[in-house]
Amino acid sequence: xxxxxxxxxxxxxxxxxxxxxxxxxxxxxxxxxxxxxxxxxxxxxxxxxxxxxxxxxxxxxxxxxxxxxxxxxxxxxxxxxxxxxxxxxxxxxxxxxxxxxxxxxxxxxxxxxxxxxxxxxxxxxxxxxxxxxxxxxxxxxxxxxxxxxxxxxxxxxxxxxxxxxxxxxxxxxxxxxxxxxxxxxxxxxxxxxxxxxxxxxxxxxxxxxxxxxxxxxxxxxxxxxxxxxxxxxxxxxxxxxxxxxxxxxxxxxxxxxxxxxxxxxxxxxxxxxxxxxxxxxxxxxxxxxxxxxxxxxxxxxxxxxxxxxxxxxxxxxxxxxxxxxxxxxxxxxxxxxxxxxxxxxxxxxxxxxxxxxxxxxxxxxxxxxxxxxxxxxxxxxxxxxxxxxxxxxxxxxxxxxxxxxxxxxxxxxxxxxxxxxxxxxxxxxxxxxxxxxxxxxxxxxxxxxxxxxxxxxxxxxxxxxxxxxxxxxxxxxxxxxxxxxxxxxxxxxxxxxxxxxxxxxxxxxxxxxxxxxxxxxxxxxxxxxxxxxxxxxxxxxxxxx
Amino acid sequence: xxxxxxxxxxxxxxxxxxxxxxxxxxxxxxxxxxxxxxxxxxxxxxxxxxxxxxxxxxxxxxxxxxxxxxxxxxxxxxxxxxxxxxxxxxxxxxxxxxxxxxxxxxxxxxxxxxxxxxxxxxxxxxxxxxxxxxxxxxxxxxxxxxxxxxxxxxxxxxxxxxxxxxxxxxxxxxxxxxxxxxxxxxxxxxxxxxxxxxxxxxxxxxxxxxxxxxxxxxxxxxxxxxxxxxxxxxxxxxxxxxxxxxxxxxxxxxxxxxxxxxxxxxxxxxxxxxxxxxxxxxxxxxxxxxxxxxxxxxxxxxxxxxxxxxxxxxxxxxxxxxxxxxxxxxxxxxxxxxxxxxxxxxxxxxxxxxxxxxxxxxxxxxxxxx
Numbered sequence: 001x002x003x004x005x006x007x008x009x010x011x012x013x014x015x016x017x018x019x020x021x022x023x024x025x026x027x028x029x030x031x032x033x034x035x036x037x038x039x040x041x042x043x044x045x046x047x048x049x050x051x052x053x054x055x056x057x058x059x060x061x062x063x064x065x066x067x068x069x070x071x072x073x074x075x076x077x078x079x080x081x082x083x084x085x086x087x088x089x090x091x092x093x094x095x096x097x098x099x100x101x102x103x104x105x106x107x108x109x110x111x112x113x114x115x116x117x118x119x120x121x122x123x124x125x126x127x128x129x130x131x132x133x134x135x136x137x138x139x140x141x142x143x144x145x146x147x148x149x150x151x152x153x154x155x156x157x158x159x160x161x162x163x164x165x166x167x168x169x170x171x172x173x174x175x176x177x178x179x180x181x182x183x184x185x186x187x188x189x190x191x192x193x194x195x196x197x198x199x200x201x202x203x204x205x206x207x208x209x210x211x212x213x214x215x216x217x218x219x220x221x222x223x224x225x226x227x228x229x230x231x232x233x234x235x236x237x238x239x240x241x242x243x244x245x246x247x248x249x250x251x252x253x254x255x256x257x258x259x260x261x262x263x264x265x266x267x268x269x270x271x272x273x274x275x276x277x278x279x280x281x282x283x284x285x286x287x288x289x290x291x292x293x294x295x296x297x298x299x300x301x302x303x304x305x306x307x308x309x310x311x312x313x314x315x316x317x318x319x320x321x322x323x324x325x326x327x328x329x330x331x332x333x334x335x336x337x338x339x340x341x342x343x344x345x346x347x348x349x350x351x352x353x354x355x356x357x358x359x360x361x362x363x364x365x366x367x368x369x370x371x372x373x374x375x376x377x378x379x380x381x382x383x384x385x386x387x388x389x390x391x392x393x394x395x396x397x398x399x400x401x402x403x404x405x406x407x408x409x410x411x412x413x414x415x416x417x418x419x420x421x422x423x424x425x426x427x428x429x430x431x432x433x434x435x436x437x438x439x440x441x442x443x444x445x446x447x448x449x450x451x452x453x454x455x456x457x458x459x460x461x462x463x464x465x466x467x468x469x470x471x472x473x474x475x476x477x478x479x480x481x482x483x484x485x486x487x488x489x490x491x492x493x494x495x496x497x498x499x500x501x502x503x504x505x506x507x508x509x510x511x512x513x514x515x516x517x518x519x520x521x522x523x524x525x526x527x528x529x530x531x532x533x534x535x536x537x538x539x540x541x542x543x544x545x
Numbered sequence: 546x547x548x549x550x551x552x553x554x555x556x557x558x559x560x561x562x563x564x565x566x567x568x569x570x571x572x573x574x575x576x577x578x579x580x581x582x583x584x585x586x587x588x589x590x591x592x593x594x595x596x597x598x599x600x601x602x603x604x605x606x607x608x609x610x611x612x613x614x615x616x617x618x619x620x621x622x623x624x625x626x627x628x629x630x631x632x633x634x635x636x637x638x639x640x641x642x643x644x645x646x647x648x649x650x651x652x653x654x655x656x657x658x659x660x661x662x663x664x665x666x667x668x669x670x671x672x673x674x675x676x677x678x679x680x681x682x683x684x685x686x687x688x689x690x691x692x693x694x695x696x697x698x699x700x701x702x703x704x705x706x707x708x709x710x711x712x713x714x715x716x717x718x719x720x721x722x723x724x725x726x727x728x729x730x731x732x733x734x735x736x737x738x739x740x741x742x743x744x745x746x747x748x749x750x751x752x753x754x755x756x757x758x759x760x761x762x763x764x765x766x767x768x769x770x771x772x773x774x775x776x777x778x779x780x781x782x783x784x785x786x787x788x789x790x791x792x793x794x795x796x797x798x799x800x801x802x803x804x805x806x807x808x809x810x811x812x813x814x815x816x817x818x819x820x821x822x823x824x825x826x827x828x829x830x831x832x833x834x835x836x837x838x839x840x841x842x843x844x845x846x847x848x849x850x851x852x853x854x855x856x857x858x859x860x861x862x863x864x865x866x867x868x869x870x871x872x873x874x875x876x877x878x879x880x881x882x883x884x885x886x887x888x889x890x891x892x893x894x895x896x897x898x899x900x901x902x903x904x905x906x907x908x909x910x911x912x913x914x915x
Contacts, residue, residue: 326785347788357786365782371775378772379787388769395767 026089028053028181028212029074029105034083036069043069044080045236051181056203056213058223058244061233062256062454064424067216070233071183074214075107076100106179108170108187116159120152120169127173145172148202150195160287165313171199182206183214188222193482193515195311200226218455219483220249234258257456264462267470269490272302275474276323276355276443277336281343283318283329291315293322296500298493300443300474305465306503307489308478309514315498316447316478317360323445323476324357325350337443352383354442358433358449362425366432369421373413376420377402377435384439401438409434410460426453433461437468444468445476450484462488482511494518554895564893569839569846571892572885573853579885580878589868597867598860598878608859610745614817615855618643618809618826620754620848622833624761625805627842629798631765632774633781636799638684638699639806640830641706642677646807647814648710649676651729651821654736654814655718661735669736669811677807678800680706685799689792695799703830714823729821738816750812754848757805761844770797806830827858835883857882 031049035042044066051057061067072078074085076094085092087103094100100107114123121138132140138154145152150168158166167187174182184203188196203213203226217223223230224244232240232255240255247255281296293315300306310316321327323335325347332341337353347357357380359365367376378398382388387398402416409430413423420428429450436444449465450458465488469475478495479485485492486506493503494517501517580598581591602608622639629636650673657665683702687693714727723730738748765771777784777794784791813825836854840846861875 324786325788346790347786348790349788351788359786361782364780365786368776368780368783370779375772379776379783382769382787391768391770393767393769393772 027051027086028088030086030089031070031074032084032086034070034073034080034085036066036073036078036080038069042236044073046083047233047236047238049231049238051212051214053180053212054207054210055228056207056215056226058227058230059214059216059233060220060223060230060252060256062426062456064426064454065233065256066236067233068185069236071107071185071214071216074100074181075105075183101177101179104180105183106174106177106181107183107185108167108174109185112166112170114158114166114169117157119155119157120161121154123158123169124154124173124176128177140176141172144175148172148175148199150199160290161313175202179211181212181214183216185216186218187215188217188219193511194519196222218453218458220244220252220455221483223252224249232256253455256454264459264466264487266466266487269304269469271304271490272472273338274299274301275338276300276445276476277339278323279334279336280331281319281322281329281334283322283327285318291318291498293318294498296495296498298500298503300476302442302472302474303469304490305469305475305477305488307485307492307506308476308495308500309482309485309492309518310478310480310495311518312480314495316495318498319495320359320445320447320478324355324359351380356380356436356439356441356444358436358444358446360447360451362428362432363421367420367428370419372402372417372419373406373411373423373431374399374402374416376431377405377416379435381435381439405431405434405438408438409464426457429453430457430461433464437464440471441468441473443474443476445478447478448481449477449479449488450481451479458484482514485514486511553898554891555898556895557893561893561896565841568889568892569841569850569886571889572882575885575889576878576882579881583874583877587871587874589870594864594868594870597864599856601867602859602863603856606742607745610742610747611859612852612855613747613751615858616848616851617751617754617816618813618829619833619836619851619854621757621805621809621812622802622830623836623840623847623851624757624844625802626833627837627840627844627847628761628765628774628801630837630842631778632794632798633778634688634795634798634802635694635696636681636684636699636802637696637834638681638701638703638830639802639809639833640826640828641699641703642680642803642806643810643813643826643830644703644706644710645680646673646677646810647821647825648706648713648810649673649807650811651732651814652718654732655729655821657736658730658733661733663735665733665735666738666815669815670808673807673811674804675807677803677805677810679803680807681799681803682796685796688795688799695795710821710825711823714821718821720820727823731820732815736815737819738812746817748812748816750816753808753812757808758844758848761847764801765844770794774798806833835879839883839886853882854879 027050029051031047033046033048034044035046036044047066047070049070059067059070069078073080074094076096076099079095085094092103094103115126118126121134121141124141125132125134125137141152141154145168148171150172152165152168152172158169161169171187188199207213215223215227224247227244230242230244230252231238232242232252234256239258242255244252277299279297281293283293285292291314296319298306308319318327322329325342325345328346329335329343332343332345334343336342337350337355340353342350342353363369368379374395375398378387378393381401385397385401387394387401399416405411406413406416411423411431411434412427423431433446433449446465449461453461462484465475465477477485477488489506491503491505492509492514494501494514496517577595581595584591584594603612622643626636626639650669653669653672654665680702681699684695684698687698688695714729718729720726720728720730738750740746740748741752765774773784773789773794776787777789777791809829810825814821818825832854836847836850839854840848840850857875857879861878864870865872865875
């Protein structure tokens with residue numbers, strides 16, 4: 001029989017309205033020399049972190065730097081091997097997320113923890129551990145989502161929601177709990193710039209009300225604009241604590257990766273013939289929540305990178321399925337590869353014609369989690385790389401191909417035998433992108449090339465895509481990350497509710513204009529463009545004069 | 546009351562590769578131990594019973610041959626089923642495919658009665674394989690065409706097949722000189738599988754089963770079709786992404802399963818039985834499902850599992866005869882084996898911990914608060 005101990009939750013629960021929060025010099029949360037070891041890796045090594053009340057604090061670091069581990073310790077998902085947590089000056093033991101929530105810690109995870117078969121409101125109710133009447137809760141969800149510009153229908157089932165919409169559920173769920181420390185893991189990756197700006201306003205308002213925000217993001221410009229202080233992790237240790245407002249993005253990135261950062265070089269495109277042509281592409285679906293594509297048309301020419309921006313759930317999944325052949329369309333002419341009509345063909349024929357494809361989901365679509373890297377190299381490279389002869393796998397060649405991918409794209413792994421799921425997200429993405437690029441495709445379709453990938457790996461992937469395009473491949477990038485699209489693409493268009501806007505050369509558009517299109521304001525955007533062109537024209541005239 | 550002192554299951558970071566192969570051993574050991582308890586409670590000497598069960602039946606050459614004989618149809622069916630199971634194609638109608646294989650192969654033997662020659666046996670084999678494939682083609686077509694669950698269709702066809710066999714035995718194919726017994730003529734010598742070990746019943750079918758084990762391994766581990774089967778089973782979305790033709794794989798796996806089950810059927814009638822009777826199989830097709838999972842859907846594992854299950858059958862019969870063990874005990878024993886196997890599967894992904902959690906410190910928070 002063990003002696004029952006008073007745990008931190010009960011004590012802290014009673015202590016919250018106490019004197020501590022009134023003293024401005026007592027931090028909201030202090031992390032002292034926290035160490036966490038996993039088999040084969042030291043995820044956190046004597047990490048110190050001080051979060052003051054009402055500050056927006058950035059946590060920076062590459063994938064595998066220990067950010068997630070630290071945050072999970074703070075939120076009670078993991079427990080530290082050593083070290084202490086002090087909540088408003090008092091030592092606490094946070095042994096579960098429920099304890100964390102009782103203390104007043106809320107968290108929006110990068111990977112969502114939602115039940116697919118339940119509605120938005122039911123998912124929120126589960127997170128609140130309360131006894132609120134459903135009708136009242138739905139009303140509160142509506143209020144909060146309106147107030148913070150997070151459009152949500154509480155009655156929809158989660159399995160129908162896009163990645164972006166799922167994240168909105170997570171954010172709303174947290175905000176409903178009126179947290180005193182809000183941890184946000186890459187919250188803006190699925191928002192339009194305008195939505196991000198309104199979220200920042202929300203976060204600033206929350207901070208002004210005294211809520212502390214721990215903000216994890218790879219978007220350094222965002223951190224510079226939003227955060228008051230930043231802690232940089234590398235290899236599980238704190239390497240710097242800086243004021244991000246006084247640092248350049250380049251300097252922050254170099255602190256994160258510990259060496260100088262190569263930014264991708266984009267030479268002007270010399271474009272050739274249209275290799276991927278999409279015309280009058282419309283889809284219908286039995287699923288009432290799917291987005292139907294309406295008369296989508298565009299062409300990607302050899303040598304260029306064409307970008308499609310848009311918030312998740314506006315038809316990206318349907319467009320990708322129609323392009324890859326996983327969901328063929330009725331009319332073959334709707335999709336053409338090098339002039340060859342393939343709309344009604346499956347993925348195999350399209351691959352044979354030179355299409356390569358990087359899907360949004362890495363594990364579970366782009367790679368088989370339980371299989372080795374050499375088997376995963378075989379997954380899409382079987383034909384182009386000659387990895388199969390007379391129906392039998394040429395194992396030596398698939399190993400060699402896997403090793404070539406690992407080498408060329410600096411995939412951090414212990415070899416071609418490693419299971420795909422043992423790789424970090426960024427490394428697996430490098431492997432999949434590398435696998436498709438090394439097949440020297442004529443057309444490459446890439447979805448979210450660097451979602452959740454650290455700055456160093458993202459730069460490498462971007463450079464590889466640019467190099468591939470310049471060798472004569474037509475590259476289509478579908479992404480929600482506008483910074484990425486502006487770095488990569490020669491032309492941009494926006495997908496909104498199944499319709500694609502006209503494309504604009506990247507140099508002749510702006511983040512604001514694309515942002516308006518992402519919000520569905522096609523007309524407003526056209527008007528803005530017209531106004532800008534008029535202004536430009538005026539300027540030119542004045543120059544001439 | 547603290548739960549810390551209770552044994553707990555703690556998730557492993559990675560599935561333990563050792564446990565994948567160790568759990569069948571643990572399960573067998575647990576079955577033996579609880580079997581001994583069961584025998585003791587029933588008033589039998591546990592050691593003598595176990596000996597009668599597991600040792601005596603295989604202590605003679607004849608006994609070993611009987612073991613191989615019993616394991617042969619189990620192995621053939623299980624290899625075919627496992628190929629489908631790997632691709633999430635749940636053909637559970639091997640019993641029916643086996644029956645149709647026996648009918649087709651036996652039908653050839655009966656049709657050729659009086660005009661036999663050395664050509665007969667190979668033709669019977671081919672007919673049996675084609676018969677099993679044809680029977681499996683029905684669920685395959687229904688699945689591909691109407692997306693009908695092959696679990697239901699293949700199972701229902703088992704009963705159709707056995708009724709068809711009953712009809713043939715009671716009617717058209719009944720032995721005209723058989724005193725109205727519902728069974729066919731005895732096959733002629735050219736329609737029987739040659740015995741390969743003298744003074745036993747071990748016939749050419751057992752080496753064929755070994756060939757099936759090797760071919761199954763080659764298919765699953767080394768061929769591109771096998772790779773597609775594995776991908777579709779593990780991650781259907783990745784198979785769609787890679788463009789593997791799912792319908793084709795439904796057909797391929799059901800044809801392999803049906804063909805091997807049909808072969809098992811013809812081997813039974815051309816081997817130990819030597820004629821068609823209303824009860825060709827004591828449920829080989831269903832037991833093969835257990836064998837397939839016991840062998841981890843791996844051809845070599847299946848061979849071992851088939852031998853083990855065959856031993857439990859033969860040993861059960863032997864113990865019934867020599868010790869007058871009740872018939873139900875054999876079933877209970879097999880049930881325990883399966884139960885322990887499924888239970889110990891948990892150990893692959895979890896480990897058992899006694900006492901306090903390893904990563905939990907002695908509550909520093911409490912010390913600080915005091």
